[in-house]
Amino acid sequence: MRDLYAPFYQPWRSAEWRARLRVNDPLSLDCKYLLYQFMSDAVARCPGEVAECGVYRGGTAFILASRLQEAQRTLHLFDTFAFVHIDLDIHDAILAATGFLYSRMPSGAIIVYDDHGFPSCPGARAAVDTFFADKPEIPIVLPTAQCVVWKR
Template structure:
């Protein structure tokens, strides 16, 4: 939250599950802003070929979890939010480095392949993109 304390704008979270990360953000956010929380609350969509691991299997099936761990929901969330993110705003993928979620990484890599932003991969498995403009 310190990274965005000087940036005007709202916060959107896709795949809120039980809302724990949102609660943390709300408690530490010093700026008045709105929080927009998105979730199907029906679990994951059907995994696609992009979600398969090297052994050809997927870690999830339709209805598992409450999140955006798969290729299509990650791709669609990026397509929806990218133009809405303000300059210097952050886009975070919490499953970027997870071996269970290869589709999320693939969607992120493909989406930012021809865009000016670079993907910063954290050792904790997340990835951050700082919006250029």
């Protein structure tokens, strides 16, 4: 009866929700509950996959994945990347993907680009050359028409 006068509905305080949300993660129970509910609502109303950017130890990813398993959806997790394969063919898409991923890659990580050497995909080469023009890395063209970059 101590919570009789709680100012608003707090279902995450129930034993069921505490058990479901108790994972090794610094996020508060109310934040975890809201993420779960918002994602559940979106999955019920919209087609498509689900992504989490910034995974840390995977606490919220575990909660989201448990719900997505029931919905037969895929959870994509983005944090830092040791390896990236980019096969987009189009200049702007390659430039955007590289811009997003490059800053999330540690030193020693590898990016492989497809279509870099194909005459039918001039935008692929132009995007890579443009992006790395002011970076310390030098894209290495492979005989397979691919290109590889090791991040310094």
